[in-house]
Amino acid sequence: MKKSEEEYEELIERTYRITRENNQMLHSMRRSAFLGGIVKLIVWVALLGFPIWLYIQYVNPVLTNLVSAVGEVQQVGNDIGVQFEGVGDFFSQFKEIQLPSFNQGE
DSSP: OHHHHHHHHHHHHHHHHHHHHHHHHHHHHHHHHHHHHHHHHHHHHHHHHHHHHHIIIIIHHHHHHHHHHHHHHHHHHHHHHHHTHHHHHHHHHHHHOOOOOTTTTO
């Protein structure tokens, strides 16, 4: 029976060793999964946040300046239109003037 006790103890020792290895692997897998989730979160935040940051830093000021420049050009166009409103009246006065005809005697 001594042999069976030794086999039994050996079996218990192997089971204990395998259980410890399994426990270490499971802890390692959980740690890797947790860190992988954090890395995925950081990557997604970067992928979604970078274009927003880029728009706020560079595109938005350029668009704001562009819109204000277009507004200024429109205002200048309106001012020019107001200044030249009287030009049409000025030329219409020439239409009303009758020039003397030099061929009236013939």
